Amino acid sequence: MEDNRRNFPSISPAAVVVAAVFLLVSALGTYWFTTFVPLVLPAQASAESKSVDELFTILVIIGGVVFFLIQGMLLISVLFFRARGEERNDGPTYHGNPLLEIVWTIIPAMVVVFLAVISFNVWTQNSEPKAAVNxxxxxxxxxxxxxxxxxxxxxxxxxxxxxxxxxxxxxxxxxxxxxxxxxxxxxxxxxxxxxxxxxxxxxxxxxxxxxxxxxxxxxxxxxxxxxxxxxxxxxxxxxxxxxxxxxxxxxxxxxxxxxxxxxxxxxxxxxxxxxxxxLNPPADPVLRGEIEIQRYICNSCHTLDSLEWSSRTGPSLNGIADRAGERVAGQSAEEYIALSIWNSGAFRVPGYNEQMAAFGPDVMESANIMSPEQLYAIVAYLCTQGEQSDCDQENASSAIPEAIETVFGMQVDINFGQGDAAADSADEAGGESE
Ligand code: HEC
Ligand SMILES: [Cu+2]
The missing domain is CATH 2.60.40.420 (Cupredoxins -  blue copper proteins)
Incomplete structure (x- = not known):
């Protein structure tokens, strides 16, 4: 057998043609890939979009070249260098080629560093604090x-x-x-x-x-x-x-x-x-409650058909007013619902874990801050969720504030923000505040 060890396989004219066709296909294929970029990505709705999409296009080009190179090599090997006839040997062996190895280590390393630099650049540019925000x-x-x-x-x-x-x-x-x-x-x-x-x-x-x-x-x-x-x-x-x-x-x-x-x-x-x-909520606490309850993330855990909520982390609130009066002995329906919202730990609905978020006037999350007035409205709204409600709906505007005062010791201003006079004076206050 001839000694192939230190040589490259001989390069035939056919191989050159194959390589040329293959490079052309890679280039066209990669170009074709990039035409999908704008189709795949949503509208560029921010000032930051352009640079991100440019970065993405560069990644697609490099990825495309690598994809076609590797898949092409594979295809060429399968087609032209497969075992033929009775061939059973492993083919000629080639030992290390330091030059080739250095080249195929350095080029990918440079590509990776290049990608890191341009990505970091886009990231820092886009996340940089701006002068006048919001x-x-x-x-x-x-x-x-x-x-x-x-x-x-x-x-x-x-x-x-x-x-x-x-x-x-x-x-x-x-x-x-x-x-x-x-x-x-x-x-x-x-x-x-x-x-x-x-x-x-x-x-x-x-x-x-x-x-x-x-x-x-x-x-x-x-x-x-x-x-x-x-x-x-x-x-x-x-x-x-x-x-x-x-x-x-x-x-x-x-x-x-x-x-x-x-x-x-x-x-x-x-x-x-x-x-x-x-500043001007509806005077009717139930209507107001329907608005207030939707400001919070209650929908992320509860089911309530009237508002098309369908989450199951917590018990369903369908018909809650029919159960609220019997949940805890000695507690009125109003008291129970108010407690469930500000201090859900006070009573554990059977089968549920301590999973309800904290709501109240001084919780950490600004999204969950709830004034006694908002609680009043939400309780009034939940009191309507049931067939024969345990709540005293005739006297909601006194029964609920009394319940809130009993369980939390807090006064509810049931006329909070009513009327345009309130809004006008708030505008003045707003003008002066920082
Ligand atoms: C993170 C999930 C989660 C969120 C958000 C959440 N709850 Fe709950 N809620 C629960 C779980 C779990 C229970 C039952 C556990 C318990 O009783 O302590 C519960 C219990 C209740 C109950 C008592 C139900 C019954 O059948 O006795 C009421 C009323 C209630 N939540 C209202 C609300 C309201 C109003 C909001 C929004 C302001 C809200 N919840 C937000 C998970 C949640
Ligand atoms: Cu998430």
């Missing part, structure tokens, strides 16, 4: 996002005060409102496990980390600036998705980003009405 009416406000199994809650610390001096915090539930050009900066905190706040259209994704402070989790931030998307009708909506498997309800842990066309549309369609609604 601009509303010429002021910077804080927007917080709370993640809990299985819902998102967004809260806006407006910086304004109610006539009673209570800071006005808008709770917009699973919806984030913003406008084109607003430098959005969100502070994210989880109430339980790791979640990940992902807005594909904005090309941002950030984990929410459990841990200190208290139960509110270790805060993380996310930053993006919505831009105009050609052909889009405003206000435009984009999905928010949880990108970290967090339990059996992970798939429905979703939300919506609403991008308004400009600040005045944002103020008119969302911000001012939200503040107005806080």
């Amino acid at each position: 601009h509303v009416n010429g002021e910077e406000i804080a927007i917080e996002v709370s993640g809990a199994r299985y819902a998102w809650t967004h809260t806006y610390a407006t910086g304004r005060l109610s006539p009673d001096g209570v800071p006005i915090v808008i709770n917009s539930g699973d919806t984030l409102h913003t406008y084109i050009g607003q430098n959005v900066e969100l502070i994210l905190q989880t109430q339980d496990v790791i979640h990940s706040y992902w807005v594909p259209a904005m090309r941002v994704k950030q984990d929410l980390l459990p841990g200190n402070p208290a139960t509110g989790g270790r805060p993380t931030e996310i930053r993006f600036t919505p831009v105009r998307v050609e052909g889009e009708l405003y206000p435009a909506t984009y999905p928010i998705v949880c990108a970290e498997l967090c339990g059996d309800g992970h798939g429905r842990m979703r939300g919506t980003v609403v991008v308004h066309e400009n600040e005045s549309q944002f103020l008119e369609a969302f911000y001012e009405p939200a503040i107005y609604a806080i």
Whole structure:
């Protein structure tokens, strides 16, 4: 047998043709791959999108070249170098070729370093703190996002005060409102496990980390600036998705980003009405309760047909008013429901663990802060969920405040925020506050 050990296999003209065709196919194939990029990705709805997509295209090109190189080599080997006829031997052996080995180590290493550098560059650029964030009416406000199994809650610390001096915090539930050009900066905190706040259209994704402070989790931030998307009708909506498997309800842990066309549309369609609604709730506590209960993440754990909730972490709230009076001896239905919400540990519904989130006037999570007035309204609403309700519905406006005073020792101002006079004086207060 001839000694092949130190030589390359001889290169025939056919091999050159095959190699040329193969390189052409790789190049065309890779180009073809890149044409899918814009089809696969959602609209570029933020200033950050472009650089992320460029990075992605570079990855697709490099990945494409590697894919076609390896699959092509495999194909060529299978076609041209397979065993033929009676051949049974392993073929000629080739010993190390240092030059080749150095080349195929250095090139991938350089590619990896190159990718690391450009990725880091895009990351630092996009996550850099911006000068003026969350601009509303010429002021910077804080927007917080709370993640809990299985819902998102967004809260806006407006910086304004109610006539009673209570800071006005808008709770917009699973919806984030913003406008084109607003430098959005969100502070994210989880109430339980790791979640990940992902807005594909904005090309941002950030984990929410459990841990200190208290139960509110270790805060993380996310930053993006919505831009105009050609052909889009405003206000435009984009999905928010949880990108970290967090339990059996992970798939429905979703939300919506609403991008308004400009600040005045944002103020008119969302911000001012939200503040107005806080200052001027419906006089009917039941109607008010129906609004209030939807500000919180109750839907992430409970079933309630009237509001189309279908979660099963906690007991169903269908017909709760029919059971509430018999749950605990000596406790009225109003007292029981109020206690269930602010101090769910007081009574454990059989078959359920201590899983209910904490709500109240001074809980850590701003998303779960609930005033006695809000509790009053929510109890009034839940008192209507049943056939023959155990609650005293004729006298709800005295029975529920009395129950809250009995169990928590807190006074309820049942006329809280009623009427336009309250809103007017709040506007004055808002003008002066920082
Ligand atoms: C993290 C999940 C979770 C969230 C969020 C949650 N709950 Fe619960 N809830 C539970 C669980 C679990 C129980 C039963 C355990 C217990 O009794 O302590 C429960 C019990 C209750 C009960 C008593 C039910 C009965 O049949 O006696 C009421 C009323 C209630 N919740 C109302 C609310 C309201 C209103 C909200 C929103 C403000 C809310 N819950 C948010 C999990 C949750
Ligand atoms: Cu999640």
